[in-house]
Amino acid sequence: xxxxxxxxxxxxxxxxxxxxxxxxxxxxxxxxxxxxxxxxxxxxxxxxxxxxxxxxxxxxxxxxxxxxxxxxxxxxxxxxxxxxxxxxxxxxxxxxxxxxxxxxxxxxxxxxxxxxxxxxxxxxxxxxxxxxx
Numbered sequence: 001x002x003x004x005x006x007x008x009x010x011x012x013x014x015x016x017x018x019x020x021x022x023x024x025x026x027x028x029x030x031x032x033x034x035x036x037x038x039x040x041x042x043x044x045x046x047x048x049x050x051x052x053x054x055x056x057x058x059x060x061x062x063x064x065x066x067x068x069x070x071x072x073x074x075x076x077x078x079x080x081x082x083x084x085x086x087x088x089x090x091x092x093x094x095x096x097x098x099x100x101x102x103x104x105x106x107x108x109x110x111x112x113x114x115x116x117x118x119x120x121x122x123x124x125x126x127x128x129x130x131x132x133x
Contacts, residue, residue, distance in 0.1 A: 001042075002035070003038065003046060004017070004018055004043055014053050015054075015060070016057075018043070018058075019060055019061060022057070022066070022067075023066070026066065026077060026080055027082045031077050032077060032080065033076075033080065035076065036073075036074045036076050036077075037058065037075045037076070040055055058075050062075075066079060066081070097110060100113070
């Protein structure tokens with residue numbers, strides 16, 4: 001079953017973390033249409049957050065048509081995001097991350113480096129890799 005990891009020190013609202021992690025899992029193919037998300041109660045028990053926070057995230061995902069709440073059954077994934085088959089890219093990225101770690105970079109260093117490269121390729125105001133003018 002899918003589990004959320006809440007980072008209270010990140011500065012990112014908890015409900016946003018749930019939304020981001022759900023979308024990432026869908027993009028990576030870890031969650032596919034028909035899969036059930038953990039119930040609000042399960043998330044609360046695992047993370048010690050307010051149930052309303054979980055429900056807020058799930059409502060936002062529902063507004064985005066990514067999930068569907070079924071009364072008495074739970075919340076289920078409705079559709080995918082992007083392509084889920086990234087095996088070659090994932091392997092190359094894993095090799096790169098391993099090399100960066102071998103060279104002594106910490107997680108925060110790697111995130112900063114990767115983030116700067118992403119910013120170069122996906123600048124603010126870009127859509128699908130194309131800069132809006």
